[in-house]
Amino acid sequence: MANGETEADLTGGEPRRRPREQPSTIGGRKLSAATLMMGHGYDPRLSEGSLKPPLFLTSTYVFESAAAGKRHFEGVTGKRPGGAEGLVYSRFNGPNQEILEDRLALWEEAEEALTFGSGMAAIATVLLALVQPGDVIVHSAPLYAATETLIGKVLGRFGVKWVDFPAGATRDEIDAALAQARALGRVALVYLESPANPTNALVDVEAVAAACDAAFDEARPPIVIDNTFLGPLWQQPLKHGADMVVYSLTKYAGGHSDLVAGGLVGTKAAIDPVRAMRNTIGTILDPHPAWMLLRSLETLELRMSRAGENAAKVCAFLRDHPKVEHVGYLAFLEDGSRQADIYRRHCTGAGSTFSLYLKGGETEAFAFLDALVIAKLAVSLGGTETLASHPAAMTHLSVPDARKTALGIGDNLVRISIGVEDAGDLIADFDQALAKVG
Numbered sequence: 001m002a003n004g005e006t007e008a009d010l011t012g013g014e015p016r017r018r019p020r021e022q023p024s025t026i027g028g029r030k031l032s033a034a035t036l037m038m039g040h041g042y043d044p045r046l047s048e049g050s051l052k053p054p055l056f057l058t059s060t061y062v063f064e065s066a067a068a069g070k071r072h073f074e075g076v077t078g079k080r081p082g083g084a085e086g087l088v089y090s091r092f093n094g095p096n097q098e099i100l101e102d103r104l105a106l107w108e109e110a111e112e113a114l115t116f117g118s119g120m121a122a123i124a125t126v127l128l129a130l131v132q133p134g135d136v137i138v139h140s141a142p143l144y145a146a147t148e149t150l151i152g153k154v155l156g157r158f159g160v161k162w163v164d165f166p167a168g169a170t171r172d173e174i175d176a177a178l179a180q181a182r183a184l185g186r187v188a189l190v191y192l193e194s195p196a197n198p199t200n201a202l203v204d205v206e207a208v209a210a211a212c213d214a215a216f217d218e219a220r221p222p223i224v225i226d227n228t229f230l231g232p233l234w235q236q237p238l239k240h241g242a243d244m245v246v247y248s249l250t251k252y253a254g255g256h257s258d259l260v261a262g263g264l265v266g267t268k269a270a271i272d273p274v275r276a277m278r279n280t281i282g283t284i285l286d287p288h289p290a291w292m293l294l295r296s297l298e299t300l301e302l303r304m305s306r307a308g309e310n311a312a313k314v315c316a317f318l319r320d321h322p323k324v325e326h327v328g329y330l331a332f333l334e335d336g337s338r339q340a341d342i343y344r345r346h347c348t349g350a351g352s353t354f355s356l357y358l359k360g361g362e363t364e365a366f367a368f369l370d371a372l373v374i375a376k377l378a379v380s381l382g383g384t385e386t387l388a389s390h391p392a393a394m395t396h397l398s399v400p401d402a403r404k405t406a407l408g409i410g411d412n413l414v415r416i417s418i419g420v421e422d423a424g425d426l427i428a429d430f431d432q433a434l435a436k437v438g
Contacts, residue, residue, distance in 0.1 A: 209241025
């Protein structure tokens, strides 16, 4: 377990104290993830009775014996399956990171979880673990601009190719993309982002999984999905066929705009090679933001619920405003549409991040952004405060203009992430900012 070694002294002495197992049920009732966030994976007895996990600022850990050290390194290096059975060195593991990973896995009932120095560190480590020169990546579109750059430009230097399909693609379109990719080479993975950044378009994960099952035999490529916009409260893709789910923990999991981190949850078989790559290149999360995330996870459900309630009220106001062309909010999806069908099957809530399309272009969008008072003009999302940004000129500036147009990332698009402020105050702020447009 995370805050102390669990194996016996391999020299034949008495075993060290083991962390006390935390109950996951009471009287036959399965405890919720929100409850387990308060203590899962941590035993105060092993940390001088401290109610909360201490911050472990150390680079290395003392082995009980030479034999124990050898066994730990056999796990770290892959000579023995299962990873290290104790604490080894901070590039591989640490108490704060392991407690955090134990708790992250609970939200989606995942077998394993890993943490990284940023969301992009998580994505890059996954790709490096799975992709070989000349391979093909199939992905949904649009993606976060840095992810597109990593796939198209950085990995492209090593002969890696890519085939994409629109986020709302039908099963036939997904089948066609897979067939095109297979003709180009070995398909290393299928990478999804849902909702897509910044358009909020949803991907049919179940259709992607079914298409992969039909197109591949036992060597089916893993399905990886960026679930940052809705997870883990409003969408849990592992239940719909994904093998791994990646997060920018900077966003809702951190939730206070004071740390940068990334996460990955999924099946053990899928995550094992990613863990090995993380051990090699050292993209593990630092203990301090891991410790801060343990604090944040305790209020994750409360913060996301309040932000979601606020977003519903704000979007209801914006929807009928004369200076608004369209509100890309998931609860407003047209009944009977493919996107509404995906939302019904995959999601339990509409989230608090949405795309706002103003009447006009960059001039109108900039006027609106510059007039905001409560909402802050900044990139990122999922914090306690409301944020607004202009994707075409900011987060997706590096995307070629033709591709931005094809993906619906226009100059009139503003991305908004609603926080936990008073909803009436936010509506007043948006109202006065829209009054200054045009």
